[in-house]
Amino acid sequence: MSPEQARTRIQRRNRRAILEAALEVFSQHGFRGATLDRIATEAGLSKPNLLYYFPSKEAIHETLLSGLLETWLAPLKALDAAGEPVPEILGYVRRKLLMSRDYPRESRLFANEILQGAPRIGVTLEGALKTLVDEKAAVIAGWAAEGRIAEVDPYHLIFSIWALTQHYADFEVQVRAVLGPGTPDPYEGAERHLATLFGRLLAPEDAR
Incomplete structure (x- = not known):
């Protein structure tokens, strides 16, 4: 293997280490509380070495x-x-809940960005995210108009799904503190509860 190939492999490894460390630091301390020194220490690299890969804290955060x-x-x-409308929506609820379980740090990173006013992803929220939500809200509204689900405001339904699933990642410490030590995995109970909650909400009148 040539020196260049070896350097490329090392560079890829270091870049992954920096991003993994930054995710940990940003999710714990938020953007303002995170520092390059903290990220470098978490990554096991020197600050000058980190700056070789990313010129600033902002660049790491945006990546x-x-x-x-x-x-x-x-x-x-x-x-x-x-x-089928109800299974499709419940499938979405489950996928969002699994994201909270499997990517809690990413959820907190996203939440911190939103709480700051979304200075780095505002364009995406108003563009790609809004376009997607508009598209799926129209689908849900169509299902309601056809009587295949109950009448719901599709946007507030989506907001409710976000709130009730992301809570388990963003407030994980609170959830586990209230449930107490030795309790079963909260996500198992959450999945059953949310399926019942949204299933009842969405059931057409003639199915209730």
């Missing part, structure tokens, strides 16, 4: 957010207009 957004939109993209 993380850019990679997160595609993952963040994927569960809603999978909502299929040709499917």
Whole structure:
């Protein structure tokens, strides 16, 4: 293997280490509380070495957010207009809940960005996210108009799904503190509860 190939492999490894460390630091301390020194220490690198890969804290943060957004939109993209309405919506609820379970740090990173007024992803929220939500809200509204689900405001339904699933990641410490030590995985109970909650909400009048 040539020195160049070896350097490329090392560079890829270091870049992954920096992003992994930054995700941990940003999710714990937010953008303002994170520092390059903290990220470098978490990554096991010197600050000058970190700056070789990323010129600033902002550049690291933007890279993380850019990679997160595609993952963040994927569960809603999978909502299929040709499917059965209630199973499709409950499938979306489950996918969002699993994201909270599997990507809690990413969820907190996203939440911190929103709480700051979305200075780095505002354009995406008003563009790609809004376009996708508009598209899926129209699908849900169509299902309601056809009597296949109960009358609901599709946008507030989506907001409710976000709130009730992301809570388990963003407020994980509170959830586990209230449930107490030794309790079962909260996500199992959450999945059953949310399926019942949204299933009852969405059931057409003649199915109740």
